[in-house]
Amino acid sequence: MARSVDSAHEGLRVIKASATGSSGRILPVELLVDSGSDLTLISSSSASIMGFKVTPARGLKKLESAGSLGSICVIGQARVPIVVKDKAGHDLSFNLQLNVADGLNMKLGRSTIILGMETLKRLEATLHTTDDTLYCGALGSTWSLSPYSGGSISSVLTDTRLKLPTRSKVDERLKGWSFPKVTVQLKPGAVRPCPKRPYVCRKREMQAMELMVKNLEKSGIITRLSRAAVDHRQVWISPAFA
Secondary structure: OOOOOOOOOOOOOOEEEEEEEEOOOEEEEEEEEOOOOOOOOOOOHHHHHOOOEEEEEEEEEEEEOOOOOOEEEEEEEEEEEEEEOOOOOOOEEEEEEEEEEEEEOOOOOOOOEEEEEHHHHHHOOOEEOOOOOEEEEOOEEEEEEOOOOOOHHHHHHOOOOOOOOHHHHHHHHHOOOOOOOOOOOOOOOOOOOOOOOOOOOOOOHHHHHHHHHHHHHHHOOOOOOOOHHHHHOOOOOOOOOO
16 A cells, blocks of 8 residues: 545545445445555455455466555455445445455554555545545445544654755755766767757747756756757757757
8 A cells, every 4th residue: 555545634534334245244344545556455364354255366466565564465356245325324335346465554454445546436536635525426426534443554654754954055065066077089980969850849848948948058057059060060969859
């Protein structure tokens, strides 16, 4: 799991729902809205405890995850009937396709299902974080987002953010520094790259590119060449802006 939906209130948000196991037993579940996960996931241990029928995958599928302590492997799929009560008090039913995985965050609750982007897109979901609701366009209903009851998941991650130095500190470090000037000795008979036709872009893109070039020129990083110098092959040209 990479990141979950941010809310007007502190903490992760879930959709309270109920799921039906293969034995017909109805169990409460929490659908943890995770906009950083492509897949909708449940841990293999949770799927076993809740009695979901898992269809084994043909091969292991490893996932990249910032919040896990190791590799996450999808070992199978499960199709689970879900019932959600909307804000109007109506029960809405749909089948949820789950990816059953090993290696999910150990702090996830046993009844937690990670609701990834593939399912959110299928539900045509729109998140309203100011009032903690999710609008499901596919079913035409609004669902409440509740605080996650499983505790803080982010606590297993180390805060790797670095403090930015002050402007005076940056100026002190850069004092006397300048871009190095490099001279290259060409071999006899070397032929310079032939200039390419300029990239044809829209007016807005051209204005943005011209602004970038002017700033680079003002900083002394690049030098503007005359057309004559280019045509007479008096200089070597980097095709960065060609």
